[in-house]
Amino acid sequence: MTPREIPALRRRLLAWYDRGHRPLPWRESRDPYRIWVSEVMLQQTRVETALDYYRRFLGRFPTIARLAAAAPEAVLKAWEGLGYYARARNLHRAARALVERHGGRLPAEPEAFRALPGVGDYTAAAVYSIAFGRPLAVVDGNVRRVIARLLALSLAVDSAAGGRRVRETAERLLDRGRPGDFNQALMELGALVCTPRRPACPGCPIRAFCRAGREGAAADYPRKTRARPVPTVPVAVGVIFKNGRVLVTRRPERGLLGGLWEFPGGKIEPGEDPRAACRRELAEETGLAVEGLEPLGLVRHAYSHFRVVIHAFRCRFAAGRVRLRQATAHRWVSPSRLGELALPQATRRLLPLLQERGDGAPR
DNA sequence: AACGCGTGGTG
DNA sequence: TCACCAAGCGT
Numbered sequence: 462m463t464p465r466e467i468p469a470l471r472r473r474l475l476a477w478y479d480r481g482h483r484p485l486p487w488r489e490s491r492d493p494y495r496i497w498v499s500e501v502m503l504q505q506t507r508v509e510t511a512l513d514y515y516r517r518f519l520g521r522f523p524t525i526a527r528l529a530a531a532a533p534e535a536v537l538k539a540w541e542g543l544g545y546y547a548r549a550r551n552l553h554r555a556a557r558a559l560v561e562r563h564g565g566r567l568p569a570e571p572e573a574f575r576a577l578p579g580v581g582d583y584t585a586a587a588v589y590s591i592a593f594g595r596p597l598a599v600v601d602g603n604v605r606r607v608i609a610r611l612l613a614l615s616l617a618v619d620s621a622a623g624g625r626r627v628r629e630t631a632e633r634l635l636d637r638g639r640p641g642d643f644n645q646a647l648m649e650l651g652a653l654v655c656t657p658r659r660p661a662c663p664g665c666p667i668r669a670f671c672r673a674g675r676e677g678a679a680a681d682y683p684r685k686t687r688a689r690p691v692p693t694v695p696v697a698v699g700v701i702f703k704n705g706r707v708l709v710t711r712r713p714e715r716g717l718l719g720g721l722w723e724f725p726g727g728k729i730e731p732g733e734d735p736r737a738a739c740r741r742e743l744a745e746e747t748g749l750a751v752e753g754l755e756p757l758g759l760v761r762h763a764y765s766h767f768r769v770v771i772h773a774f775r776c777r778f779a780a781g782r783v784r785l786r787q788a789t790a791h792r793w794v795s796p797s798r799l800g801e802l803a804l805p806q807a808t809r810r811l812l813p814l815l816q817e818r819g820d821g822a823p824r
Numbered sequence: 825a826a827c828g829c830g831t832g833g834t835g
Numbered sequence: 836t837c838a839c840c841a842a843g844c845g846t
Binding site for chain 2: 505506507509510542543544545546547548621658659689716717718719762763764765766805806807
């Protein structure tokens with residue numbers, strides 16, 4: 462793509478965007494906070510998935526000040542099921558930092574915003590271009606794909622050199638008169654036309670400038686380095702009943718599913734019987750001895766970088782006093798009130814297995 | 825620089 | 836069933 466073609470590309474892309482972009486709720490407001498929340502929710506998350514969460518979250522936390530004043534558990538509960546829970550913790554921390562140090566508003570300079578927890582290059586550029594018209598180019602998965610195809614980029618986009626080429630190109634293409642719309646247009650194109658599989662090249666407004674499209678090879682880009690294999694881990698968890706309540710434990714603040722509640726358990730060792738593993742893990746992780754273990758079923762679940770097969774058991778408290786190993790808190794909860802806690806999807810999927818036998822104590 | 829970090833849709 | 840992927844960030 463020659464330098465003289467760039468203005469035409471900008472015109473074509475913006476005209477296409479103006480003709481019919483999706484009426485998404487975060488496009489109805491110039492409130493920087495609303496734009497920010499949308500950008501955080503959309504990190505590695507599909508638009509359709511984020512929509513319901515977005516409406517509920519802003520109903521509950523309509524301003525930075527209201528978010529900052531909320532309890533961390535309330536924010537986590539609002540995020541439940543959306544995944545990548547560090548986003549919720551960081552958004553909350555960032556809101557508190559803004560109230561304490563910036564009068565509850567976004568700072569004037571994007572660099573100061575970029576320094577907040579959970580705000581990286583992408584989010585800072587997106588918020589400041591869309592909300593404030595700053596000429597900052599975004600590079601997200603859509604932009605990487607569109608540009609890799611425009612250039613027929615042989616470098617892997619997830620390599621250092623490939624990433625530099627993509628960023629340079631994004632900055633060169635950016636329409637400095639309408640940076641927010643241009644950024645959104647490029648992402649909208651990636652989401653609707655220049656899709657990962659079966660890209661709709663005939664309907665593309667900038668196909669005249671696309672090298673991969675001309676070569677009929679759009680689907681061959683972007684090139685990526687080989688993904689690592691995904692291990693599967695067998696796990697045993699126990700739903701311990703005591704006086705009609707069940708024991709749940711809270712995961713450490715940082716790391717996988719940080720701060721969420723779950724049924725205690727742990728890895729099944731190679732060759733170990735699942736029932737024995739459950740008994741052992743409950744003793745190790747909660748300090749409790751249990752009796753009457755009955756299998757509840759099997760749940761398969763995929764996390765971001767590994768899979769689990771969960772062997773779930775129900776049982777009765779037999780002896781001991783709760784002493785936690787990794788968990789940071791525990792509660793004995795009536796099964797009907799489990800929904801008040803922020804639970805991971807895998808744990809949520811165990812609940813129907815509980816209901817099937819009624820939620821009283823096992824015989 | 826390369827991992828760790830969720831969940832649901834899709835071919 | 837499976838691999839791949841989605842408006843990334845922190846360490």
